[in-house]
Amino acid sequence: MHIPDGFIGPGVSVAAGITALGGFGVALRKTHGYLTDRLVPMAALVAAFVFAAQMINFPVLPGMSGHLLGGVLAAVLVGPWAGCIVVSLVLIVQALLFADGGLSALGLNIVNMALIGAVGGYVIYRALFRLGGSRASRVPPCAGLAALISVPLAAMGFVLEFALGGTVESISLGSVFWAMLGANLLIGVGEGLITFLVIGAVMRSRSDLVYGSPTFGGARSEELVS
Amino acid sequence: MVFFGVGLLITVVIAAVVSQFASTQPDSLMYVAEQGGFVNTAEAHALDQSPLAGYGGDSESRRVVAGVAGVLATLGLGYLVFFLAKAGKTRAEG
Numbered sequence: 387m388h389i390p391d392g393f394i395g396p397g398v399s400v401a402a403g404i405t406a407l408g409g410f411g412v413a414l415r416k417t418h419g420y421l422t423d424r425l426v427p428m429a430a431l432v433a434a435f436v437f438a439a440q441m442i443n444f445p446v447l448p449g450m451s452g453h454l455l456g457g458v459l460a461a462v463l464v465g466p467w468a469g470c471i472v473v474s475l476v477l478i479v480q481a482l483l484f485a486d487g488g489l490s491a492l493g494l495n496i497v498n499m500a501l502i503g504a505v506g507g508y509v510i511y512r513a514l515f516r517l518g519g520s521r522a523s524r525v526p527p528c529a530g531l532a533a534l535i536s537v538p539l540a541a542m543g544f545v546l547e548f549a550l551g552g553t554v555e556s557i558s559l560g561s562v563f564w565a566m567l568g569a570n571l572l573i574g575v576g577e578g579l580i581t582f583l584v585i586g587a588v589m590r591s592r593s594d595l596v597y598g599s600p601t602f603g604g605a606r607s608e609e610l611v612s
Numbered sequence: 613m614v615f616f617g618v619g620l621l622i623t624v625v626i627a628a629v630v631s632q633f634a635s636t637q638p639d640s641l642m643y644v645a646e647q648g649g650f651v652n653t654a655e656a657h658a659l660d661q662s663p664l665a666g667y668g669g670d671s672e673s674r675r676v677v678a679g680v681a682g683v684l685a686t687l688g689l690g691y692l693v694f695f696l697a698k699a700g701k702t703r704a705e706g
Contacts, residue, residue: 417694422698426698431690443635450643452640475686488654489658
């Protein structure tokens with residue numbers, strides 16, 4: 387879902403750039419509250435994993451593929467704000483090293499995939515998790531479902547940006563809306579499945595490292611949970 | 613430590629090996645842009661000529677290099693940013 391240069395005009399791109407920069411600053415500040423020595427390598431590993439997973443485009447429809455966005459995955463593992471930073475860093479590396487995602491569109495992509503995808507996705511995760519009793523066994527399915535929802539939600543970010551700053555006037559907004567919603571619901575199923583499996587694997591091996599789990603921090607260091 | 617090592621190993625295998633089997637079809641946004649007739653508004657990326665642009669393209673060996681380079685870059689940048697944030701927090705708390 388990486389927006390290239392040219393799709394969205396300069397006004398909306400700059401506004402998104404300022405929003406992304408502000409969001410990144412807020413995220414750094416918010417992360418302070420639970421930033422421990424063990425979160426540093428964990429967040430770095432999650433960033434590398436999200437980068438790697440994003441390389442894997444899976445077929446969705448004839449002529450169309452999708453890949454993991456990783457917002458909810460990162461947010462459940464290291465928290466929403468650190469997750470937002472993680473996804474932002476992945477997008478920065480992709481744009482600067484791999485020419486993937488436009489340079490002028492970097493702010494747009496950070497807004498859609500890091501702010502909406504990770505922070506917004508985590509809000510959905512928390513709501514789902516609290517809805518049915520916050521048991522550790524419910525972490526992977528709730529993460530998977532939130533991940534599914536987060537992908538069309540991030541796509542709606544693009545639709546809004548396109549409505550405000552699309553460079554072609556003659557396109558029907560309704561058709562872009564429905565096409566993006568439909569396509570990204572399908573990709574969301576893949577996102578949800580991967581997130582469910584990866585969070586499940588980490589929960590089985592080191593549930594004390596999973597921020598979004600009641601087991602976070604383990605029994606030994608309860609001060610990490612607060 | 614074991615978790616970190618295994619996690620990094622899996623990550624490198626995904627980026628360098630599994631990525632060889634990734635679909636090359638356009639993603640949802642480019643697909644919708646093609647169908648909607650605005651795909652031609654995309655401008656060439658300013659860094660299109662950089663050695664890693666497009667994750668190495670068709671070359672298998674260059675895709676391995678691109679995958680490993682990307683993992684190291686995100687790992688390093690992630691470590692640096694969170695390390696500095698942690699250092700800043702420690703200093704702020706005196």
